[in-house]
Amino acid sequence: MRILQLHCDKIEYTPTEKEIKSAEETDLATKKFDEIVVAFVAVEEGDDSSVAKKAIQEILESMNKVGCKKLLLYPYAHLSSKLASPNSALNVLKEMQSLAQGLDVSRAPFGWTKSFMIQVKGHPLAETSKIITAKDEDETSEAVKAESKIKSFWHIMTPDGIMHDFKDFDFSKHKQLEALSKYESDKKRSVDESSPHVKLMKKMAIADYEPASDSGNLRFYPNGRLIKSLIENYVSEKIREYGGIEVETPIMYDSHHPSMESYFNRFPARHYSINAEGKHLFLRFSACFGQFLMANDFQMSYRNMPVRLYEITRYSFRREQSGELVGLRRLRAFTMPDCHAFCKDMDQAIEEFRKRFELSRQVILGLGLEESDVEMAIRFTEDFYKQNKSLIQELVKKIGKPVLVEMWKEKFFYFILKWEFNFIDNLGKASALSTDQIDVENGKRYNIEYTDENNIPQNPIILHNSPSGAVERIIYALLEKAAADIKKGKKPEFPLWLAPTQVRIISVKPEFFNYCEGLADKISSSDIRVDIDERNESVAKRIRDSEIEWIRYTLVVGEKEINSEKLNVRDRKTGEVREHVFDEFIGEVKNETKNKPFLPLNMTRRLSLRPQIMV
RNA sequence: GCUUCGAUAGCUCAGCCUGGUAGAGCGUUACCUUGGUAAGGUAAAGGUCGCGGGUUCAAUUCCCGCUCGAAGCUCCA
Structure with missing residues (x-):
């Protein structure tokens, strides 16, 4: 007006x-x-x-x-x-x-x-x-508003199953857990230091901010897309092995659909909304809705349970507060594997829960993180704890180090038990990766039913698991680990199976280029990502560039190699230059990347034909 | 979202305090060089100093607003 x-x-x-x-x-x-x-x-x-x-x-x-x-x-x-x-x-x-x-x-x-x-x-x-314009409706979900009112009790549980009062626990040997717990967190961090992974994500041409989009919606360069795809493929493979069945569901939903409204108000996230053709749509914050609505249409008997649905959500959207967004750590649009298991009863849910706990641990380690990189937090209602004390102790024992415990006096969200693995970065920031939850509400809310042994319809208990957490966040964790290595004076690197280029060939003279092409063909036929640096630069300069790009193996090809049919291999990890016969070298690379997915080089093979994306 | 800070060449940054429209290194391009394990040489191109407004004879520089980013608070995959 x-x-x-x-x-x-x-x-x-x-x-x-x-x-x-x-x-x-x-x-x-x-x-x-x-x-x-x-x-x-x-x-x-x-x-x-x-x-x-x-x-x-x-x-x-x-x-x-x-x-x-x-x-x-x-x-x-x-x-x-x-x-x-x-x-x-x-x-x-x-x-x-x-x-x-x-x-x-x-x-x-x-x-x-x-x-x-x-x-x-x-x-x-x-x-x-x-x-005068209409003020933005306050569409914050009830769960977000109510979150601040939750009463929790904080503890630390040690592997022996003993709960310690949070205040009395000695954190001196568990600095990362302390950071997670924010107990006396070191407030005098170097103020000027910004999140190291943000620099690396740009420098390694993985991802960057896109000012023309909304904050927290990033662009992924060829390297970033390749790494994301590989991680996505790996996690999907692991979930399939576990029994997950892959589906695909829409990314937007009608907020006035009867099953939406109440769920919406039980999920503690801010959302994006879109108005189109008189409908008020919102973008999903996970695959929950889609999979619940799908399961609602399934005909299920107790014999089918547990039913495990899986989707790699590209994207899940959460309109986080702008001040919370950082690089690949906290985004508004992110890719997350989301796997729900519909279980017939609590016993089955707990059995399934154990499997997924193992799956998640395996996935985190497979992705190149170590047990020492993550700290576990486990949250549950007091009632659940009383009835399932041994389950919780069992999980903590498996982790083998103290775990942060949050206990709720009463059920607050739709779940009664939830754990996460948290990665602690160079600035002492904790971010959740894997998580699983036991949901006792949504089976009913979405009217998902299975028929039990007595021919009576029942609502299943639903587990919500993301074995890796957001894919972007895995990249963030790997980059933060690399940054920590740089700090320690070690060479930063990617796990070889994730490296955008695994092998680089440098031809000493232009005459050898054809030979290099043939060599590259041979290497890539073994599913290895290889490129050729035939730019008009000195060998030393090209070696240097290969180092800067964190390329593990550099092959220098000159008269000697062409005549001897042996490969001259510079291994960045050890710093040595070795001679290998072809099969020996291929064997080494394949051994380092075994049981991991492969995708071909996502760039022009010849460096001289490549646009330069980052320094 | 709030508080504080920042934005100058593709990238990293200097200049701004004390107003008179800009510099370096890397990268890019061209030429020379035909190389043996972390930077070969010479030259050139490249900037409406984030956007909009104000003060001033004059604004990259001072002031205000916006956008984007950073740290902290809070929160999560």
Whole structure:
């Protein structure tokens, strides 16, 4: 809504002719007013009661200031180019009129061409203009709002199964756990240091911010896409081995769909919303909805349970607070494997829960993280703990080091048990990777049913597992580990199976290029990513570049190699230069990458033909 | 989201305090060099100093707003 507001000595207007069919009925007499505030109003698309209310409020405030009690609302279309329809505009104007109680309010007829004469006072507040828009609805979910009211009790559980009071626990040998617990966290960190992985994600041409999108929606360069694909493939493979069945579900949902509204209010995340064709859609924050709605349509018997549905969600969206976003650690759009197991009862759920705990551990280690890189937190309701103490002790024992425990007096979310593995980075920041939850609510909420042994329909217990956590976050963790190595004076590296280039060939002279091409063909036929640096640079310079790109193996090809048919292999990891016969070398690379997925080089093979993406 | 800080060439940064429209290194391009395990040489191109407004004769420089980013708070995959 746009308003031009004038404090007048006098105004008079005369309706001359109807401008639109739906013009209000009115008499054609001239109306005169003295000592009055005139508000010329253009009602715009989307203006509603809240706008009417706000507008009147603002008008009242300014009228108080100038000490005037008479108001004339004057429909004036020319203030805006995106007008509301005449019907809704008239309604809004009428609403404004009725809202302006305690004033002497008049309203000029709507839909008429009018002639008018006006005399405006000369004081500074006599002429003002206002633009009023509907304020953003507060769509924060109830769960987000309620989160701050949760009562939790914090403990540390040691591998012997003993719960220690949080305050009394000696963290001196468990600095990472301390960081996770935020207990006396070191507040004097070097302030100027920014998250090291952000620099590396750019330098290694993995990902970058995209200012033209929303914050937290990143672009992934060829290296980043390749690494993401490899991680996605690896996790998917592991989940398939465990018994997960891959599905695909939509990324947006109608927030007024009956099963959505309540779930929405039980999930503690802010969401993106999209209005299209009168529907109010929101972007998923996980695969939960999609898989629940799908399971709802399945016919299931107790014999089928557990049913395990899996999706790699590209993307899941969470509209995190802008100040929380950092590089690949915290995003608004991220890729997350999400695997739900629908179980017939608590016994089965717990059995399944154990399997997924092992799966998650295996996946984290397979991705190149170590047990010492992650700290576990486990959260549960007091009731669940009383009934399942031994399960929790068993999990902590497997981890073999103290674990952070949060106990809720009563069930707060839809789950009664949840654990995560948290990665602690160079700045002492903790981020959750793998997680699993026991959900006792959504089976009912989504009316997911299976038929039990007695032919009675039952709602399953649902487990929500992400064995790796967000894929981007895995890359973040690997980069942070690399940054830690740099700090320690060690060479940073990727696990070989994730390296964008695994082998680089450098030809000493241009004449050898054809030979190099043949060699590269041979190597890549064994599923190894190999490229060729044939740029017009010195060998030393090209070796240096290979080092800077963290390339594990560099093969220098000159007369000697061509004549001897032996490979000259520079191994960046050990720093030595070795001679290998071809098969021996291939064997070494394949051995280092065994049981891991492979994808071909995601770049032009010849360096001289490549665009340069980062320094 | 809030508080504090920042944005200058593709990248990393200097200049700004004390206003008079810019510099380096790397990278890019061209030429020379035909190389043996972490930087061969010469030259050139490349900037509406994040965007918008204000102050001023004059703004990259001072002030305000916005956008994007960083740290902290809070939170999570």
